[in-house]
Amino acid sequence: QSVLTQPPSASGTPGQRVTISCSGSSSNIGGNSVSWYQQLPGTAPKLLIYSNNQRPSGVPDRFSGSKSGTSASLAISGLQSEDETTYYCATWDDSLTGLVFGGGTKLTVL
């Protein structure tokens, strides 16, 4: 069982806005920055969001992140077919003294 909890699946139609949640605790999200990764099948994860809400260069501004208390969210606006893949949240856990990942959310574009 993951320390960070994500819904296993999410869906939306093209052009829609979807949100993926990541729930943790005071020892992880509550006290540390959250990052988000996009992973296409058979490939390495790609950094989408870091420091809760910062986008690396090259990531479209359709992707945004936020954090409140012990939860974080990834929002994707203007949903496109190529967004259909799996998304992971991650942060440092002070109790485990290690990096932890969410269980992943598979996004389907209907």
Place this chain on the structure above:
Amino acid sequence: QVQLVQSGAEVKKPGASVKVSCKASGYTFASYTLHWVRQAPGQRLEWMGWINVGDGSTKYSQRFQGRVIITRGTSASTAYLEVSSLRSEDTAVYYCARPQYCSGSSCSNWFDAWGQGTLVTVSS
């Protein structure tokens, strides 16, 4: 540009050990830590540990402590992950990853560069 190139797929028997390499290029190798993350088939990403390439110090996930060793090469900008006492549950793709930034001994906990992954299959 930053590149991490890993060694090829491995097939091992239960109880054996495996050593995976990660060769870095495009940046000053000694200025960053290097992390290892694995992913079992259909499962979540799982952080295993890191090495401070500059001084060779390491930090391991509690889950893998004692069974995993991360080392650096003496040259050629390469880091290694060795996993011992392999069992079927260790069948996974193993990735090396580099933090987005490191400033002195402080590095980000997110990664902007990843290796292509190395599939390790443990089967009798």
